[in-house]
Amino acid sequence: LGADLSSMLYSLGIPRDKQHHRVLDTFQSPWAETSRSEVEPKFSIPD
Amino acid sequence: TVNEKYSLVFTEWVKLLQKVDIEDSVVLIFIKQMMDKGILSESDNMIKFMKCALELSVSSFKESDPTGEVFTAIDALGKLIIKLLIFQEFSDYYRGDFLNTIYSTILLVFAEDHEQETFNERPYFRLLSNLFYEWSNIRGHKFSSIKDVKIRKELYTFDIEFYNISATYLHSFQPFAFPGFSFAWVSLISHRMFLPQILRLPDKSGWEKLTLLIIDLFKFLDQYTKRGIVSDAISVVYKGTLRVILGISNDVPDFLIENHYELMNNLPATYFQLKNVILSSIPKKKIVPNPYDPNLNMADVELCQQKPSIFYDPVKDLQSLKKPVDNYLRIPSNSLLKAILNGLYRTEYDVKIGVGYDYLSIDNKLVRGVVLHVGIEAGLENERTSSSAVFNTKSSYYTLLYNLINEGSTELRYQILQVMLEQLRYPNIHTYWFSYVLLNMFTSKEFGSNISEIQEIMLRCLLERVIVNKPHTWGIIVFFTQLLQNKEVNILELDFIKNIPEIENILEQS
Amino acid sequence: QNQAFRNPLFNEELKYWLNTKKTLMQPYKEMPQSMLSQLESSLLNCPDSLDADSPYLYRKPLSLPHPTSIFFPNEPIRFIYPFDLKLSNNATNNNTNTSSQKKVKNDIYSNTSLAKIFTKFDLDTLFFIFYHYQGTYEQFLSSRELNKNRNWQFNKVDRCWYYKEIEKLPPGMNKSEEESWRYFDYKKSWLARRCSPDFVYKKEDFEKL
Structure with a gap:
């Protein structure tokens, strides 16, 4: 079931608010x- | 001995990196000296050196105070590898060969260590994590941090290969091969410096290898998910898998959408929630109408005319059935039907733990391939000619599926209907067409006495997807509503429903 | 007899790797105890987020001479900021125009605790981090905060941060608003100073961040 x-989802940070965030780039x-x-x-960082 | 000498050199390297910044010119001089002495310039020596360095780093990890810095040597090794990967003069051999050699060396040292009592996955995880980190660092803005224009161009060209070679080796490290590395492995395939990058390579160049890795994981879970007791470790692997897939569904839903066919082919049969998670993926920026709206009609939804993208064409898997299926779709005939029907049965039983069954006599992957291929062709026809060509119970697309179900065994009916329901995803032409087909079949007068079993199997397949915790796919919800609202068949009056009060209850409430 | 097995570089380890081919092609139907032990050991040693974090061997000392407290931590700050705490936008300075706010909210850093804490730092702190932690993630975040949230711009030529102030003039004047520029003097006074009236903004001198 x-x-x-x-x-x-909350622990992943999805969805935090109405906005859409990427989560895999900061995946712990x-x-x-x-x-x-x-x-x-x-x-x-730029030169 | 040579090993002792190499140990000394590597120890010096580690000490050096603790004293100066990696970009310091002293570091490059040290590497150059290693090359001049033949330590790194001859491949045999380079391999010996790497083996020695890795063994030393792993020992250092095991001997270090666990509350202190345990990864110093491993981190230094990672930095050396990357420096060599970037700055070597690749004249005699090629950068890809170098990376393959490094990975092979790591794999072999690892393979032996894995069998020892003292094996610990963490230093190997750390090394691979570092390689991903270092590469991710330099590749930003098309490798703009690399000053040498020639090298920058080479690295940019090599980027896709870096990920594909890495994925190839991760495939070798999979849990079936090295169970003692399982948790590190899941952590690596979902690593923030690996997964989002391989997902986003240009032209989806990393998708094939990534799908292979996820399939490795699914196969492992499938093998050890038995009826009754599932070991704690496997449960934890499952939870991690679910979480990673949720992450992919959020960031790059298109990957799950376009590869759903191969993922479904390998997903354990009892993993209904994970199935729903994968199939519920919706392309980004698509605004989808509320599936719970009882007045919703797919015919009015413009999105339902669009063909979904498919990365892997199932036609490749049809083998000997491709010709008869395509021929049937052109001109239906009984002999073609018989050929297709016979081709779907296996010659040997396959052990497969499902809900209510333990083995298959049907080639369920072939069923999935055939059904999806028919759906794809119907979608193409819909666009080419008109919707009346495919939204038509007389069309060959419909009659093929109808006949396979009508003539098929109970098991075949179950597999076909289950796969058809898999196609009820986000609003698109497949979702629309398959719901049309399913609704017509459910209310059809043509099945004769077979109708009862077919209706029962269809409802069972539907309930399997709906009873589980969310998410539920858009198409399943809309179809379920349509089924409940249909005027031709009163579901609650069906015999097999009345015989099972729990199911009757669920349907009544729905 | 295969040549690979006679290579002294590999012949010891190769058989271990070869053994894994058996379980790959024909996995055990039931997990033998030895395999279960290995799997459980893997669970026990499961790498955590600290293991997956960026390696650091040598930490540059602060880039510019500046007295520091002996209590200053050497390790990078790693923590979790509670997700449901509202992001209150910086009190002190500038107008944060809503379109750049939206831009920031959609980047991969916006949900990290560190980036959120940076929104609460005052300018002094941000400049300190920028100039003293060169080449670090913290420098990156401070420049992101300065540029994306506070609308400062970085001049590539003099390495100073500049801010454009727009002052609304009372009605009846020649123009409705007046533009003036400030820059942060990190070299001498460690203060934000007004630019001279003959300062001319040249777009190409400023870093596109």
């Missing part, structure tokens, strides 16, 4: 339990 996905870990700290996403 599956499960209520609201808490899983497949499991909420191993996602207790944020990770550095890609970025680039």
Whole structure:
């Protein structure tokens, strides 16, 4: 029967508000339990 | 010994990187000296050195205070590999060969370590994570951080290959091969420096390999999802899988939409919620009418005229059935029907745990291929000629499916109807056409005494998708509403419904 | 007999890799105890977000001479900002026009705790991070905050941040509004200063961020 996905979606950050956000670029870990700290996403700095 | 010498050199490298910035010229000089001494310039030596460095880094991890810096050596190794990947003079051999050699070396050291009592997946995870991180760092804005124009161009051209080679090796590291690496593996295929990049490569160049990796995961889950007790570890793998797929559905729904056929072919048969998650994906920026609106009519929804994109053409899987199916669609005949029907049965049973069954005598993947191919052809015909050519119970598209169901065994009926219901997704021509076909079949007078079983199977397939927790696909909801509202067949009066009070209850409430 | 197995570089490890081909082609129907142990061990050692984070070996000292507290942390800040706390837009300075707000909300950093905390920093702090943590993610975020949220622009030539102030003039004047420019002097006074009246804005001097 599956499960209520609201808490899983919440832990992923989907959908936070009416706006649409990308989540895979800041994805910490497949499991909420191993996602207790944020990770550095890609970025680039002009010269 | 050579190994001792290499250990010393690598240790110096690690120490150096702790003292100076990676961009410091001293670092390049160190590498150049390694090359001049033949450590890195000859492939045999390079492999020996890498093996030594990796073994040393893994030992260093195992011996380090777990509360301190455990990855220093591994991090330094990652940086060395990337420097070599970028700055070597690739004259004798090619950058791709170098990357393959590195990955092969890692794989072999890893393979031996995996069988030891002391194996720990974390340093290997860290190394691969670092390679993804370093590559992601330099590839920003078309590798603008690389000053040398020639190298920048080479790297830009190599980008797609970097991901495809990495994916190929991840395929070798899959859980069936290395169960002790399973959780690291799921973390790697969903890594923020790998997954969104491989999803977004130009021309979907990474999709084929990525689908392969997800299929590896599904197959592993399928093998160890048994009736009754599922081990905790497998449950956790499942949860992670679900979460990753939800992430993909949010960021790049088109990947799930266009690859749904292959994903459905490999998804464990009892994973209905995950099935719904994949099939509920809606293309970005599409505004979809409320499926719960009882007045909704697919005929009025413009989106329902559009053909959905398909990345992998199922026609490739039809093998010997391609000709008879295409011929039948042109000119239906009984002999063609018989050929197709016979072709769908397996020669040997296949063990497959489903809801209410343990094995298949039907080739369910072939069924899916045939059904989707028919749907694709119907969609093309709809565009080419007119909707009356396909929204027509006399059309060959309809009659093929009708006849397969009519003549088929109970099991075949179940597989066909289940696959047809899979096509009820977001508003598009397939969703529209298959709901037309299903509704007509449900209320058809042509099935004779077979109708009762067909109706029962259709409702069972529908309920399987609706009873589970959300999400539910747009097409399933709309079709369900249509079925409940239809005037020709009173569902609640059907014998098989009245015989099962729980189901009667559900349908009454619906 | 295969040549690969006679290569001294690989012959020890190759058999382990080859063994995995068996389970790939014919997976065990029931998980044997040895496999279950390996799987459970993998669960136990599952890498977490810290393992997946960016490697750092050498941390540059602060880029410009500046006294720092001995309590200054050496490790990068990693934490989780509660999702449901409203993003209150910076009090102090500038007009944040709504279109750039929307732009920011859609980028991949907007939902990270660090980026959210940066919206609460005052200009001083942002400039400090920008000039002293060169080449870092934190510098990137501070420039993102300055440019996208506070509408400052970065001059490539003098490496200063500039801000255009628009002052609405009372009716009856020649023009309805007056434009004046400020820049942050990081070299000497560590203050925002008015640009001289003959300052001319040259678009090509400013970084497209």
